Amino acid sequence: xxxxxxxPLIEVQELEKIYRLGEVEVQALRGVSLTVDRGEFVAVxxxxxxxKSTLMNILGFLDQPTHGQYxxxxxxxxxLSRDEQAEIRNKKIGFVFQGFNLLARTSALENVExxxxxxxxxxxxxxxxxxxxLSEVGLEARGHHHPSQxxxxxxxxVAIARALVNHPSILLADEPTGNLDSRTSIxxxxxxxxxxxxxxxxxxxxxxxxxIALFAKRNIHFRDGRIVEDxxxxxxxxxEGTKR
Amino acid sequence: MTTxxxxxxxxxxxxxxxxxxxxxxxxxxxxxxxxxxxxxxxGLGAQSRIEEQIASMGSNLxxxxxxxxxxxxxxxGAGTRSTLTVEDAKAIATEIPGVKYTAPSTFGSVxxxxxxxxxxxxxxxxxxxxxxxxNWSIASGRPFTVQDLEGSAKVCILGNTLVENLFGGIDPxxxxxxxxxxxxxxxxxxxxxxxxxxxxxxxxxxxxxxTTAQRRLFGRDLPGTVRQISVQARGPEVLxxxxxxxxxxxxxxxxxxxxxxxxxTVRNLTEIMGTIEQTGKVMSLLLxxxxxxxxxxxxxxxxxxxxxxxxxxxxxxxxRIAVGAKGRDILFQFLIESLVLGLIGGILGIGIGxxxxxxxxxxxxxxxxxxxxxxxxxxxxxxxxxxFFGFYPARKASLLNPIEALRYE
Numbered sequence: 001x002x003x004x005x006x007x008p009l010i011e012v013q014e015l016e017k018i019y020r021l022g023e024v025e026v027q028a029l030r031g032v033s034l035t036v037d038r039g040e041f042v043a044v045x046x047x048x049x050x051x052k053s054t055l056m057n058i059l060g061f062l063d064q065p066t067h068g069q070y071x072x073x074x075x076x077x078x079x080l081s082r083d084e085q086a087e088i089r090n091k092k093i094g095f096v097f098q099g100f101n102l103l104a105r106t107s108a109l110e111n112v113e114x115x116x117x118x119x120x121x122x123x124x125x126x127x128x129x130x131x132x133x134l135s136e137v138g139l140e141a142r143g144h145h146h147p148s149q150x151x152x153x154x155x156x157x158v159a160i161a162r163a164l165v166n167h168p169s170i171l172l173a174d175e176p177t178g179n180l181d182s183r184t185s186i187x188x189x190x191x192x193x194x195x196x197x198x199x200x201x202x203x204x205x206x207x208x209x210x211x212i213a214l215f216a217k218r219n220i221h222f223r224d225g226r227i228v229e230d231x232x233x234x235x236x237x238x239x240e241g242t243k244r
Numbered sequence: 245m246t247t248x249x250x251x252x253x254x255x256x257x258x259x260x261x262x263x264x265x266x267x268x269x270x271x272x273x274x275x276x277x278x279x280x281x282x283x284x285x286x287g288l289g290a291q292s293r294i295e296e297q298i299a300s301m302g303s304n305l306x307x308x309x310x311x312x313x314x315x316x317x318x319x320x321g322a323g324t325r326s327t328l329t330v331e332d333a334k335a336i337a338t339e340i341p342g343v344k345y346t347a348p349s350t351f352g353s354v355x356x357x358x359x360x361x362x363x364x365x366x367x368x369x370x371x372x373x374x375x376x377x378x379n380w381s382i383a384s385g386r387p388f389t390v391q392d393l394e395g396s397a398k399v400c401i402l403g404n405t406l407v408e409n410l411f412g413g414i415d416p417x418x419x420x421x422x423x424x425x426x427x428x429x430x431x432x433x434x435x436x437x438x439x440x441x442x443x444x445x446x447x448x449x450x451x452x453x454x455t456t457a458q459r460r461l462f463g464r465d466l467p468g469t470v471r472q473i474s475v476q477a478r479g480p481e482v483l484x485x486x487x488x489x490x491x492x493x494x495x496x497x498x499x500x501x502x503x504x505x506x507x508x509t510v511r512n513l514t515e516i517m518g519t520i521e522q523t524g525k526v527m528s529l530l531l532x533x534x535x536x537x538x539x540x541x542x543x544x545x546x547x548x549x550x551x552x553x554x555x556x557x558x559x560x561x562x563x564r565i566a567v568g569a570k571g572r573d574i575l576f577q578f579l580i581e582s583l584v585l586g587l588i589g590g591i592l593g594i595g596i597g598x599x600x601x602x603x604x605x606x607x608x609x610x611x612x613x614x615x616x617x618x619x620x621x622x623x624x625x626x627x628x629x630x631x632f633f634g635f636y637p638a639r640k641a642s643l644l645n646p647i648e649a650l651r652y653e
Contacts (some may be wrong), residue, residue: 046561062566062646083570092569101563105261117250118568162567 007074009169010036010059015068017054017225028054029065030225036170037206041196041203043213043233046222052206053174055222059204060093060172061085073169080205090118094163098175102147108158109134109143115166133165134158136199137191153184160191164201171195173205177212189215190239215239248580255581258553263364269549270589272542273630277593277622278600279535287528289611294524298517300437300446302378304344304483305514308336308473310488311507326469328508330454333473340489342482346397347374348454348470349427352462356450357422358410367423367450369457370474375434377476385417385432388453393430396455400428404436404447426460428452482515487512498538532618536625542589543629546582550637554578557596561641562649571642578638579631590623597622 012202017029025034029237036042044052057063058070061077062085070077072092077085079190089095102111112130121129133142136166137157147155163171177185193215195201205216213219214237253435259266310327333348349370356363363485368374375381385401392399400421407416416430437446452461454470477486487510494508554561598614605612 057647060566083572086565086568086570089566095566097650101559103560103563105257114564115567118564118570118573166568224274 008035009038009040009073010034010204011069011155012055012059012070015055015058015065015070017051017058017063018066028225029058029068031068032225033225034203034220034227034230036204038202039196039200041192041215041217042205043205043216043218043222044206044220044222045208045210047208047215050222051225052222054208054225056172056174056204059170060095061088086118088187090115090136091166092167092169094160094166094171096156096159096163096171096173096176098178100147100152100159100179102155102158102162104147107144107146108139108150108161110145111147111158112161112165114162119166129165130161132142133161136195137161151184152180153187156180156184156188160188160195163197171200171201171203173203175208177205177207177209185209185212186239189237193239211237248576251576252584254577255567255584258581258586262553265549269545269585270592272545273539273586273589273626274542274593274596276409276535276539276542277590277626278597279538280532280622280625281536281594281597281619282359282360282601282604283531283612284528284622285612285614286528286604286610287524287531288618289605290616291524291528292613293611294517294521296439296520297438297440298514300379301440301517302380302474302476303514303515303597304477304480305377306475306477306483306490306508307488307511307513308332308475308494309509309511310469310471311505311509326471327498328470328473328494329468330470331468332494333470335493335497336473336490338477339493340486342477342479342486342489343475344478345377345474345476347371347377347474347588348472349374349474350454350457350462350469350471351608354423354450354461356406356410358419360417361410361412363406363409365403365450367400367452367457367461369452369454369461372473374451377474378436381435382432383435384415385430387432388451393453393455396459397453398428398456398460399431399452399453401432401434402430403434403449405445406448407433408434423450423452424461481510481618483514487571539622539625539629542626543586543633546585546630547633549585549638550578550582550634551640553581554637554641557641558644558649558652561644562646562652565646566650567645574642574644575638577636578625578641582630582638583627586626586634587623589630590626593626594619594623 015029015032016027019026020030021224032055038057042104044055046052054063058065064077065224075088077088080088103114106236109130111127112133116126118128131140131143134143137160139154139157139161142150142154147158150158177188180188189212192203192205207213214233214235217231217236219231220227308328318574328348330348332345337343337346347370349368351366351368352369353364356365371393372390375387382401387401391397402416410421411419416433419430420427421430434447438445475486475490477483490510491506495506498507500507565576579644601612601614
């Protein structure tokens with residue numbers, strides 16, 4: 001594991017999240033405590049409804065916990081305004097979603113540029129950074145294609161490039177291979193391992209597939225809003241991806 | 245600035261995706277702007293026609309008419325008494341320095357006969373000055389002379405309507421017409437003037453010398469009395485003053501005691517026409533306001549479509565918020581989109597408004613007049629309407645919850 005630089009990257013203490021669906025209260029998180037250091041590659045597993053997506057939303061500053069504390073690089077999201085949260089998402093967090101969530105009728109390059117637009121990075125520099133991120137996922141040649149002209153795997157790689165382009169502290173992936181076949185899933189995992197190993201990017205990935213989780217360094221299991229298992233992945237699959 | 249430009253590009257692209265819908269949304273604004281421009285053009289055209297009519301009536305004009313005639317407690321209205329005389333007219337001309345011309349006249353309905361044609365019209369007996377006062381020029385022939393007046397000559401000057409109705413292409417000058425059985429020689433024909441500001445045909449008239457009218461045509465009047473004195477002041481600035489001086493002079497000449505009412509009325513026609521002009525302005529303002537309402541309705545159309553667009557693009561908004569778009573980024577994106585709709589609609593509306601007005605004025609022969617100010621104002625208004633009605637949908641978009649937005653199918 002990568003050495004600690006004093007403070008852990010992510011520090012979560014006794015997180016609770018209660019949703020109100022009409023009359024019914026749903027407790028999605030029931031006291032989750034977790035520490036993630038820089039350079040880790042964590043797979044979060046668990047059946048649907050176990051609270052892993054809720055955790056992801058909180059870790060991604062998209063949602064606030066009902067109780068408990070969450071620190072990202074020492075920043076407490078509790079009292080931040082919507083816009084301040086947006087700024088943290090923009091600067092420190094990269095999202096990869098199951099459904100890719102690319103803008104349709106917008107080229108791959110422009111999709112990758114999107115976070116930079118909101119970071120107020122202008123013209124030429126923005127293009128340059130976006131191109132670099134695309135080449136990191138091996139798609140430099142397809143920058144002008146629209147999502148509809150790309151395969152699922154390629155679309156997900158564009159989404160990964162978009163998540164990387166701002167040099168975030170952490171990459172949050174929610175079922176990144178959920179819409180992909182097993183071959184492209186492995187391709188995406190190769191990219192994740194490359195980013196983690198060669199660029200030192202911290203990754204937290206939700207998945208319910210055991211074989212995908214095996215690509216991570218650490219596996220966390222969720223059940224009923226609690227962590228039931230948190231262990232180092234001894235049987236890790238390592239893909240020596242082609243040099244990118 | 246670059247943010248604005250890139251926002252503009254994003255907006256244009258979003259609008260291009262739904263070309264039909266964008267065009268239909270713009271249609272509301274297009275119609276609104278076109279209507280404002282056309283209505284203002286028609287209103288201004290009407291106003292300029294009124295102004296022409298005022299000029300045609302003669303400038304700085306005052307009319308003095310006798311007061312009402314009372315018989316057995318019954319009052320017969322202005323002009324029914326015979327209190328004004330030719331001498332009154334002369335006195336006004338000589339004693340009030342602000343007066344340029346006066347022309348006493350008497351008038352009544354007559355049947356004018358030429359050959360086998362006849363035409364009912366108004367005969368006005370007057371002095372040569374009237375044509376000056378009324379700014380009326382002779383198309384052919386000659387005006388009255390002092391000799392005609394002194395000799396009660398049986399001569400007349402015809403208005404254009406009579407010429408058209410009595411003389412089928414024959415030159416009327418030198419011809420003999422019969423008015424109340426007396427033969428009159430036509431000595432002149434007037435330039436046509438068209439309708440007066442009150443809608444009366446000013447050309448449906450025959451002028452004869454005042455003395456002739458008094459002796460031959462309207463013998464019932466007391467000798468020397470007239471039914472009207474037209475007065476032209478030297479300028480608009482002395483008009484009010486002259487009006488007061490005429491009143492004082494006539495009260496004095498008619499021996500009216502301070503506690504008695506005037507036995508005459510002075511009408512300031514310029515003022516009356518000013519009122520009509522004012523009415524015209526109010527009318528064109530009203531037209532423009534009605535047209536503006538359609539512009540506002542167009543704005544509601546924009547709001548409607550932007551609401552649909554926000555709902556449709558919930559997921560896109562979710563993505564943007566997730567990667568770091570702030571509330572105002574999303575707000576501006578949608579505001580720019582509706583602004584672009586409004587401004588493009590405004591530009592097209594200006595074009596269609598101008599073309600439509602030209603076509604309208606070609607077929608209806610209405611006078612129209614374009615106002616650059618109104619066009620610019622309509623354009624700015626279309627932009628403001630778009631921003632105003634775009635604000636609510638844009639704000640709605642900016643407040644979306646990113647988690648729910650990302651989950652939206």
